Amino acid sequence: MDERAQGRHRVVVVGAGFGGLFATKALKNAPVEVTLINGTAHHLFQPLLYQVATGILSEGEIAPPIREILKRQKNAKVLLGTVTEVDPEARTVTAVAPGASYTVEYDSLIVAAGASQSYFGNDRFAEHAPGMKSIDDALELRGRIFGAFELAELETDPAAIERWLTFVVVGAGPTGVEMAGQIAELAHRHLPGQYRNIDPKQARIILIDALDTVLSSFGDHLSTKALRQLHTMGVEVELGTKVVDVDETGIEVETRNGHQRIESMTKIWAAGVAAPSLSTQLAKATGASTDRAGRLEVNPDCTVPGHPEIFAIGDMMSLDRLPGVAQVAIQSGRHAAGQIKQRLAGQPTGQPFKYFDKGSMATISRFSAVASVGKLHFSGVIGWLMWLAVHLLYLVGFKNRVTAVLHWFVSFIGRGRSERVATFQQVFARRALQEYRQHLP
The missing domain is CATH 3.50.50.60 (FAD/NAD(P)-binding domain)
Structure with a gap:
């Protein structure tokens, strides 16, 4: 009926x-x-995708099944x-x-x-510089990041090694800053001692943005603190730098000093949404x-x-x-x-939506984050503890919170990464997915 x-x-x-x-x-x-x-059949906690990409969390911890979340809601059904x-x-x-x-x-x-990810009219960049909007993106990036160290280990040409060990992150908003910080932690803290022919500490992590500040929405005070912490970690921050081309082995940029090319096998796009x-x-x-x-x-x-x-x-x-x-x-x-x-209920409608700003935050490294809550600004360990509490609050499901805490303990207190498995399928499946989507009605 x-x-x-x-x-x-x-x-x-x-x-x-x-x-x-x-x-x-x-x-x-x-x-x-x-x-x-x-x-998809899952809800995605998108702010933590970068932790899947860098081996801290598994995809299941930030992407619980929708049906499981809504199983007690009898008036709701889910369709893929x-x-x-x-x-x-x-x-x-x-x-x-x-x-x-x-x-x-x-x-x-x-x-x-x-x-969706915006490449500002240059969608061809996506083939060589994946974005960070889905589990597929995060798993591909995990394969590319950890695979870069593995392939550098096989090289004998210093130029090829340098190319594999150069990571370029485009976009200095929260996602880009968090990604650059975690790759730096991987290279400088987690991976040293595990390779015989290369020194992961020699990796270059370059953060690029067309604007003149990092975390521009956080205000000058926190932006300066974030920039200082990135420099301390060894991240090269190139501001006022516009990307003009991306290919398999590098990235072309326009800076105040003119046109430059950065040789890099691993590029990550964290700039712009559409x-x-x-x-x-x-x-x-x-x-x-x-x-x-x-x-x-x-x-x-x-x-x-x-x-x-x-x-x-x-x-x-x-x-x-x-x-x-x-x-x-x-x-x-x-x-x-x-x-x-x-x-x-027959009550009046049309009331305007009133947004209550609960603040913004971004992690830079372990025990270091910046947080802006109204007129209050926090950084360092206090900012990091606030970030930890808020993200635990919004992770859906008790199981997800418990396992996330365990993995954070391993990564932030110890020197391990719980989720370093990367497969060829993750890295090379993008083309197959693109072909599949092209055949959708």
């Missing part, structure tokens, strides 16, 4: 990131039927699929999965499809505008203009210059769920 005829309000949630997952959980006791559609089209007139979404495509009807729609293709499709279907990054410009209550039944949240929305961080996604997801519940 049709659920609408039974009075069951159908909510479709697109995406199981922070926004989609917290919106779904906020509807647990509402008189609705929730269908959560996601391209990538939503490719929204039809606002018919109130349907169309999704594709391996060997299947399907359509789901909705009464209310929450679009939380996240963001809205997913679904944002463009939804904008055309609804007549909504998008910002420069392709995000939907929404009403103050997170609804798409002209469509009060459609909410765009998190990285999908452009509103009041809010940053693309987890807290914006979480809070906007809860706001959208609250609006739906108020509407069903």
Whole structure:
């Protein structure tokens, strides 16, 4: 029997990131039927992807199964699929999965499809400089990083060894700073003594950004502290440097001193984000505008203009210059769920979304982080303890918290890395995945 005829309000949630997952959980006791559609079967704690890439955590610790998270929520069901089209007139979404495509009807729609990596119009860079947006990306980077040391061990040509032991990270935001710091820790603290023909301490870690500061959103005080700590760790920070080309064996940059080439076999892209293709499709279907990054410009209550039944949240929305961080996604997801519940209860809706900024933080090395909470700034060990507490709080599931703590103990107190397994499949599967996606309907 049709659920609408039974009075069951159908909510479709697109995406199981922070926004989609917290919106779904906020509807647990509402008189609705929730269908959560996601391209993978797991929720991803994206801020810790760099720790998977550098061998600290396993992918399972930051990517718990969605079905396990929602198993006690009886009004929610989970479907695997990538939503490719929204039809606002018919109130349907169309999704594709391996060997299947399907359509789901909705009464209310929450679009939380996240963001994709932006190469600023140079998508060809992705082949040689993977981003950091998925488990696949993190595992590929793990293979490339640890594989670089292994292949350097086999070389006899000093120039080839130097090329393998040069790591370039593009983007000096939190992800780039954290990645550069962990590669430096690997080279200078964890790997020395394990090789016979090379000295991992000779590795060069270069952090590049077109801006003139690292962690530019943290303010001058914390930015300066982060830069000083990076230099102490041996990270070469090249600011005011724009990437103009990337190939298999190096990267071309424009600096204040002119054009330069950096020979490097391992490049990591941590600069820039863009809205997913679904944002463009939804904008055309609804007549909504998008910002420069392709995000939907929404009403103050997170609804798409002209469509009060459609909410765009998190990285999908452009509103009041809010940053693309987890807290914006979480809070906007809860706001959208609250609006739906108020509407069903016959209460007034349209209240503007009010973001409560809980601060920003980034780790640089073990026992060293920077944290900005309102007007308060913390760095060093205090900042690191704050970072530890916050990330444990938002890791989904008790099991994930316990195992993460154990692995952090091994990595930060000892000199080991619990997850150093890397396979050829992880490194070379990108092309197969690209070919697969090209054949999707």
